[in-house]
Amino acid sequence: MKVDLKQVEEAAKELYIRALKVLPPDIKEGFKRLDATETHATGKAILGTMIRNIAVAEENNNLLCQDTGIPIYNVWIGRNVEVDGAALKEAIRSGCARSTREYSFRSSIVHPTTRVNEQTSCGRNVPVIHFDFTDRADTLEIEMIPKGSGSENNTWLKMAVPAEGVDAIKTFVVDCVLDAGGKTCPPTIVGVGVGGSADLCVRLAKVAATRPLGSRCEDAEGVKLEETLSRAVNQLGVGPQGLGGDSTAFAVHVELAATHITMNPVAVNMQCHSARRARATVTPQGVTYGF
Amino acid sequence: MAHFDFNTPVTEEQVRKLRVNDTVTLNGTLFGIRDATQIHMFDRGRKTRFDLRGHALIHTAPNVKWVGETKAAPAGYEPICVGTTTSDRMERFTRPLMEQYGARILIGKGGLREGSAKAFAELGGVYLAVVGGAAALETTWVEQIEDVDLDDLNPESLWKFRVKGFGPLLVSMDSHGGSLYTEVNAQARAKRAAALASLGVKTGK
Numbered sequence: 001m002k003v004d005l006k007q008v009e010e011a012a013k014e015l016y017i018r019a020l021k022v023l024p025p026d027i028k029e030g031f032k033r034l035d036a037t038e039t040h041a042t043g044k045a046i047l048g049t050m051i052r053n054i055a056v057a058e059e060n061n062n063l064l065c066q067d068t069g070i071p072i073y074n075v076w077i078g079r080n081v082e083v084d085g086a087a088l089k090e091a092i093r094s095g096c097a098r099s100t101r102e103y104s105f106r107s108s109i110v111h112p113t114t115r116v117n118e119q120t121s122c123g124r125n126v127p128v129i130h131f132d133f134t135d136r137a138d139t140l141e142i143e144m145i146p147k148g149s150g151s152e153n154n155t156w157l158k159m160a161v162p163a164e165g166v167d168a169i170k171t172f173v174v175d176c177v178l179d180a181g182g183k184t185c186p187p188t189i190v191g192v193g194v195g196g197s198a199d200l201c202v203r204l205a206k207v208a209a210t211r212p213l214g215s216r217c218e219d220a221e222g223v224k225l226e227e228t229l230s231r232a233v234n235q236l237g238v239g240p241q242g243l244g245g246d247s248t249a250f251a252v253h254v255e256l257a258a259t260h261i262t263m264n265p266v267a268v269n270m271q272c273h274s275a276r277r278a279r280a281t282v283t284p285q286g287v288t289y290g291f
Numbered sequence: 292m293a294h295f296d297f298n299t300p301v302t303e304e305q306v307r308k309l310r311v312n313d314t315v316t317l318n319g320t321l322f323g324i325r326d327a328t329q330i331h332m333f334d335r336g337r338k339t340r341f342d343l344r345g346h347a348l349i350h351t352a353p354n355v356k357w358v359g360e361t362k363a364a365p366a367g368y369e370p371i372c373v374g375t376t377t378s379d380r381m382e383r384f385t386r387p388l389m390e391q392y393g394a395r396i397l398i399g400k401g402g403l404r405e406g407s408a409k410a411f412a413e414l415g416g417v418y419l420a421v422v423g424g425a426a427a428l429e430t431t432w433v434e435q436i437e438d439v440d441l442d443d444l445n446p447e448s449l450w451k452f453r454v455k456g457f458g459p460l461l462v463s464m465d466s467h468g469g470s471l472y473t474e475v476n477a478q479a480r481a482k483r484a485a486a487l488a489s490l491g492v493k494t495g496k
Contacts, residue, residue: 049428050424057427065423066353232490
């Protein structure tokens, strides 16, 4: 398959606005699950408002949240896909900028020191674009994540040491949830990166935080951590918006990588309740959109 | 737990009546401020022409559309999506907003800290929680963008919205030292040891 870059640019544009407006079905299901079990009156009322907001956004064709986030594009290139990589990157960047201009939503991106906003949702190295490869033939997949800053500002890395063991990982996650309180817009998906190098560890935490609800870590030890940590953080009572309740996190997700004999890194990155993402699948038949 | 309907601006007496867990719905003028707005006002000596005395200010940077000045859009902007942001980043601006500009009500998500709680108690102010990430709904409570100042900071301009039925908002910090955030946080920290024990962590320090 030879990739049509015009099609990619359109998809990159379309994905941003779609992600901002409609929540994926797994997140909607997650809300139903939390709402059914929440026992705290304030927490229950807040969940009700969040659920109503999802419907209002769809009815009014509006954005779910005012934060248009920091745009992230994850790209998977399948087998037998022929594409000019540099041009692919440029097409995504251009689609991202066009989305902000053509749909008139807020550009949340500024230069880090001058704070100048180019009003394009783009800047140096932004949108963040990650490329990877899959074995799916004749398929190019693009996932778009507008990552909200309230949750992104609550990101931590600890370079624990082997002598501290898995206890250091568990303690760190619990303490991060306590420190975040209501600042991350709970209920959240708590993304945990375990192992790797420092940069890979943080990246894994982001992958974990943005994975669909119901998905599991591919590593059996990671699954164990997901199950026990999901229960533990929801015992804390932080609740929706940090105002008390049972629904602190939809889930804790874990991603693992091997690490060095001297290292025991753990990172936490959170996703807010407006856990937005959208996906385009490009094949020789055209583009299909989903989550 | 009482409910109050306020037309802005409000008096100190009105604000002092509020206790945590009460709810408030606002009508009239609501100002929007953000990080850059306040950095420019309090660190870089810029002034606003707006009179903020007795008013409510929401931590926001809205999505707006430039449509040109019309009767329906007197400042040239239509609101597209107006919500809130994490207030904690703007903690140090609560006191100057109240002392220098006479603001009475701050609105946001996630709460403010001890310094703000003290300012609310000393000067007569309150923090109202609006649900973060529920901006599509909150936008339906905004009638119009009446005016805008410091617009070179767009989207972090100082916005003057006209709102109708903006709420119910939860009183989560009051002028009597009450803070639901402090309360919930203390309760959550008290459960830390049990949470770590459930994870089999032996040295829960």
